[in-house]
Amino acid sequence: MRAAWLLCLVALGARAGDPLPPAEAAVWLQRMADAARHVGYEGVFAFQHGDAPLQSLMVSNRPAPAGKDSRLLAMDGEQREVRCSQGISLSMQTAGGQVKVERRLNSRHFPDLLPANATPLANWYNVRLGEVGRVAGLDCRQVELTPRDAFRWGYVLCAEKETGLPLKAMMINDAGKPLMQYAFAEVKLGALPRNAPPPAQTASEAARPVAAGRVGVKSLPPGFTRITAVKRQLPNKPGEVEHWVFSDGLTHISLFLENAAQPVETLRGQSKLGMINMLTRQVGAMQATILGDAPWPAVEAIAMNLEARPGTVASGK
Template structure:
């Protein structure tokens, strides 16, 4: 009887300790992944999958002697597209449309740099623990599981390369553990002696005369845009607020971004037009859920890779400041 009691006490004490150790180890692995994506040079091919949509891209990442992070991404399926990023400055080349889009990366993250720099805050909304080991693109990896603590966000699984810490595979899952979307390297070389030439745009030379569209804001980040989310989704705080120009003959569009550190919800507010009348309510585009609501003479659109009821709650709480 005494032996059983001692074993039970050991289990009660050891359970939380083991869980805390697992979480601390998992957080350390995620932190390594953040550093690796910023500091390593690598080149490879990865596959993005969302439902029936599959897209393959080639990526090269280089860090120069001044510490600048330079990246070139080429989409290999469908219409040709090339994205070149130097730190937070992004240029997207669309040769079919003969358009160059200039923007700042801001809060948007791209594979394999999906994780936020502040990892510890994720533990408030996700149960974080180490998962099983495995192989991705020929590399040994350890996995980290992020299970949501409520129904306002999806879960994630990250596969991290054992030696360098680079993120090699990322999967978003629903409440049943089913994949919603996934990024995974199919071929990868880490630590290559790359040069500036390896990440230089291949389309810049042919883009002379193309239309240049600047998606930059007309005001600074996180400014007072005259709108507020009175009842935001739990865990999602506003990280940006801006006005975006839609052209010389149209009013500016308000854009607010809310994030829990990993998932993000974008809210767009623009004047109501007659053609918007048939598109009120929920919609879905691949892994991205969308919800539109009319507020007076405006259309409020919320979109993000979160459950539909999270977007409904967000748009129902958006209102103009009085």
């Protein structure tokens, strides 16, 4: 009887497919990250957010000394294009015959989802290898990233057998439900697409680095660091705000700081599928909006660890 109980406990603690040792996990993560930048490819992939309509994009990448030279082109709906070259990412949208060009603060997109240095992720995710599958006519190995805590979503990737390029990626919640899915429908590896030079000028003002802030963060969830802190103008919003971004390399959480003209009502927001969480609160004299495609505990942990720096006057409720 006691043995049955112990057997149950052992079984409950067990996992399907043992996680790779950290060193081996790091090798797989880095291999996939490098492939997305250093392999030339062009193809078409589809992506879906939850149960939203499927969308398709054309993507191409040409290995470049300064990273990647990639182009992303929406094939459905409005004409949209993203160009990433020499560390600069531009978004171009055509509407009413006008091309609106904006500079993006980040250049990641499928299949380049992992950070340039992916090895630290092995500290925060268990990595398991799954079966060999087939995507877009190519063999790929399933790689499962299971978070070790509640601060990040899980991922299931399928890495092309020879190069390690992710041919498929799925972000899943803690119940294993897909939140976001990408998959190549067709892809040609080893291609050296000639992307036209990106526009020389951008329509939007470049973001400026933030000086000493009036708000500090006492602590962050494990593995998260501040990767960006700029002053910028937000679309359709007057004035500038501070935009900070915290990340573990895969999960990104934004913090927007601005002067609170009046007491700020504390609001929690959540997208229908739970993928995006946000909280608006007052910190000293500032309004803080924390927002990310991250589980609520991660957004909450950052929000609750904000503190006003000395010299600021609290006026909130």
